Amino acid sequence: MESNVRPSVNPVANRFTQPNAPVRAPIIQPGFLAVKKTQAPTAWLTPTINPEPSSSSSSSKKGQATEEIIVPNFQDDYRVYTSHETEKELRDLMGSSMNQDIEEDVDMSEAVVDGFKEGITLLAHQIVGRTWMRERETGKKAGGILADDMGLGKTIQTLTRIVEGKPHKSDKEDGWSGTTLVVCPLSVVDQWKAEVEKMTKLRVVKHQGTSRTTDPAQLRKHHVVVTTYDTVKSEYETYLPPAKDEGQAKLKLKSKSAPGVSSDSEDSDDIVKKLKNKKSKAAAKKDALFRIKYWRVVLDEAHTIKNAKTKGAIACCELEAKYRWCLTGTPMQNNVSELHSLFKFLHVKPYNDLGRFNLDIGKPISSGRGAGRAMKRLQVILKSIMLRRRKEDTLNGKALIDLPARNLEVVSCPFDASEAGFYKSLETKMESTLDKLMSDKSKSAGSNYMSVLLLLLRLRQACNHPLLVSKDFKKDAEAVESTPAKSRGGDAEDDGLIAAFGQLSVIRKCQMCTIVLSPTNTGEGEWKTHCTGCVPLAQAAKRAELERPTSAKIRMMLKILRDIEERDPKEKTIIFSQFTSMLDLIEPFLKDERVKFVRFDGSMNPKEREVSLNAIKLDPKVKVILISFKAGSTGLNLTACNNVILIDMWWNPALEDQAFDRAHRYGQERDVFIYKLKIDETVEDRILELQEKKRALAYAALSGDKIKNMRLGMDDLLALFRHGGRDDEDEED
Numbered sequence: 001m002e003s004n005v006r007p008s009v010n011p012v013a014n015r016f017t018q019p020n021a022p023v024r025a026p027i028i029q030p031g032f033l034a035v036k037k038t039q040a041p042t043a044w045l046t047p048t049i050n051p052e053p054s055s056s057s058s059s060s061k062k063g064q065a066t067e068e069i070i071v072p073n074f075q076d077d078y079r080v081y082t083s084h085e086t087e088k089e090l091r092d093l094m095g096s097s098m099n100q101d102i103e104e105d106v107d108m109s110e111a112v113v114d115g116f117k118e119g120i121t122l123l124a125h126q127i128v129g130r131t132w133m134r135e136r137e138t139g140k141k142a143g144g145i146l147a148d149d150m151g152l153g154k155t156i157q158t159l160t161r162i163v164e165g166k167p168h169k170s171d172k173e174d175g176w177s178g179t180t181l182v183v184c185p186l187s188v189v190d191q192w193k194a195e196v197e198k199m200t201k202l203r204v205v206k207h208q209g210t211s212r213t214t215d216p217a218q219l220r221k222h223h224v225v226v227t228t229y230d231t232v233k234s235e236y237e238t239y240l241p242p243a244k245d246e247g248q249a250k251l252k253l254k255s256k257s258a259p260g261v262s263s264d265s266e267d268s269d270d271i272v273k274k275l276k277n278k279k280s281k282a283a284a285k286k287d288a289l290f291r292i293k294y295w296r297v298v299l300d301e302a303h304t305i306k307n308a309k310t311k312g313a314i315a316c317c318e319l320e321a322k323y324r325w326c327l328t329g330t331p332m333q334n335n336v337s338e339l340h341s342l343f344k345f346l347h348v349k350p351y352n353d354l355g356r357f358n359l360d361i362g363k364p365i366s367s368g369r370g371a372g373r374a375m376k377r378l379q380v381i382l383k384s385i386m387l388r389r390r391k392e393d394t395l396n397g398k399a400l401i402d403l404p405a406r407n408l409e410v411v412s413c414p415f416d417a418s419e420a421g422f423y424k425s426l427e428t429k430m431e432s433t434l435d436k437l438m439s440d441k442s443k444s445a446g447s448n449y450m451s452v453l454l455l456l457l458r459l460r461q462a463c464n465h466p467l468l469v470s471k472d473f474k475k476d477a478e479a480v481e482s483t484p485a486k487s488r489g490g491d492a493e494d495d496g497l498i499a500a501f502g503q504l505s506v507i508r509k510c511q512m513c514t515i516v517l518s519p520t521n522t523g524e525g526e527w528k529t530h531c532t533g534c535v536p537l538a539q540a541a542k543r544a545e546l547e548r549p550t551s552a553k554i555r556m557m558l559k560i561l562r563d564i565e566e567r568d569p570k571e572k573t574i575i576f577s578q579f580t581s582m583l584d585l586i587e588p589f590l591k592d593e594r595v596k597f598v599r600f601d602g603s604m605n606p607k608e609r610e611v612s613l614n615a616i617k618l619d620p621k622v623k624v625i626l627i628s629f630k631a632g633s634t635g636l637n638l639t640a641c642n643n644v645i646l647i648d649m650w651w652n653p654a655l656e657d658q659a660f661d662r663a664h665r666y667g668q669e670r671d672v673f674i675y676k677l678k679i680d681e682t683v684e685d686r687i688l689e690l691q692e693k694k695r696a697l698a699y700a701a702l703s704g705d706k707i708k709n710m711r712l713g714m715d716d717l718l719a720l721f722r723h724g725g726r727d728d729e730d731e732e733d
Helices: 083-095 124-135 154-164 169-173 186-199 216-220 229-239 245-256 265-283 311-317 338-346 354-367 371-385 417-439 445-464 466-470 473-479 497-508 535-547 552-567 580-592 606-618 653-660 683-700 714-721 724-728
Strands: 143-146 180-184 204-206 224-228 294-300 321-327 406-412 573-577 597-600 624-628 643-646 672-678
Touching (some): 124 143, 154 321, 180 186, 180 229, 186 606, 224 229, 229 311, 338 354, 417 466, 445 683, 445 714, 466 535, 466 580, 552 580, 552 672, 606 624, 653 683, 672 683, 683 714
Parallel strands (some): 180 224, 180 294, 204 224, 406 672, 573 624
16 A cells, blocks of 8 residues: 555655654554554654653763654553463564565665675665665664564675765764774674675774773774674773772771771871772773764664663663664564663663653553553554564565575484483483472472473483483583573573582582482492482493494484585585584594584684684585584574584474574575484474474464573473373373
């Protein structure tokens, strides 16, 4: 309907609610809040704006734009929505693109960008994004949210804006630098720098690590500065105005001067001098990021600041910039309150104010009372400041991007007799421990949850290699749980694993089955970390280590690599595992096969990671990269590889898909082959079933491509232990 009325300059402006546009009701997407229709608003009302909290100084800094979106006074339908209904409506709003199957006049001459290196051009949907981002940096508009799906080119669209959106002389006279600051996760810092250098002629510098400059003048010399969220947080803590140390010191001295006790004035002077010296040294600390008025700040993977109360989010909001951008394929992951943090960073009124956001949006949606009106308000804001496209969307009847075929195969790996016997013995022991655990009424639900996760860890490890079962839990801590629980304060997102592992040493629990050790059930000598029931299993694993045998999955992995080499010697492969200890076991077998490989995991420093990534991308002799699932499942661009071997399955299919997208993304020229290794008649059968269940539920997720709560419930965990006749047991609601 809207496509019949087109502006002559901006082909995308009609798709967004403009504050200065003629009075009209907002366009509600088909199906949006279809539960009950409401009348269109009769007038546009400017909401009463609460003053910004005094603790937030960034929005009041001189020259920084604060955009105000006019929100209609929607009529309340006086209906109470269930949580299921609100989730569905939020899914429709956030999970889908803002406009599917777009019909748009696209000027393909804009595919070539002045300032880009020769041969680099934009796709049609990226041209639309270019026009939209340009329009979002005009007037009082100061940026927005580019929420395209992963692989649609958020980076190249952002670089287009940086290249053509430079400040004028008058802007520099007002104190704005010509610098754009890009804040991103550590894993993609080098990738951002490389992309800027590959596509443009801009001067770019990486600002991260202990050797980074303390001089803001050095940063101002560059068009683009790339840094990390942790660096921003660290430098903000340094930049914060120091406490009045001198006054505090004198007060302390005065309080210590009790009757009958003399205070030496020289000592007092010495302390004040020391504090002054400390203060001068603090001024030389690293806080250069906060001594620049940036022309533009870009947050990549902006959902990183989804909790506005964390130190990292607060620090990002305090960066001074003319324009602000959020890049994220998942602007909302778990709940609607996460959007407030983005609105706060973007300085978008009225909902950059937490009180106003909760009053108009957060509380109505969480309670269900007034949820329909709240989501209409939210849609007005998002239609104004967010552009979102999905891979399955079309533009003028054509797919946004054409990717090579993606072929996924679940490959069964047969145990040999020894492995099968070992797994069966371990499974029997784990189920016996589980029965005792669940019958112990003295244990808390949280304690049981972690214990069950640790038991599952051992079964999953046994599917990979018997040897892993004898390893310390802490070695593969990241493989236990997919996502941390709620923060317990500050930036800490401890998911309970540290406490659980701590208990193993403090309370002395069996390293294999986690039961509490006592003088009557503890192994002897080197087996004193195991219960007597697990000692035979640990001894079998120890013998396996000495003999260095293969395992079912290692044998299948080597077969697949040989088949790939036979198919095309130029093809490269990513091998993912959640267990870094499994990657350790794989390495010698690759060496025996004379397969040249590199590694990428969380224990490596940024320089080592960069060397590995460059080798797999550029060295034709390097055929394999071993990646720990946690370190490399997101952010990386590995289109040099067109084969992916997933050694162990994860119960959340969305996380697996993110890992597969390292290879299957824009820039891939070959068909992609994905091999998921599985041991039949084990816990992995149930994990595969759980994946299908989660995949079916994914369409009810708030973000469309991420499950609402990736943390498994206790009933999910117990189901992974059940097999055969036990599947029909009652589960908790």
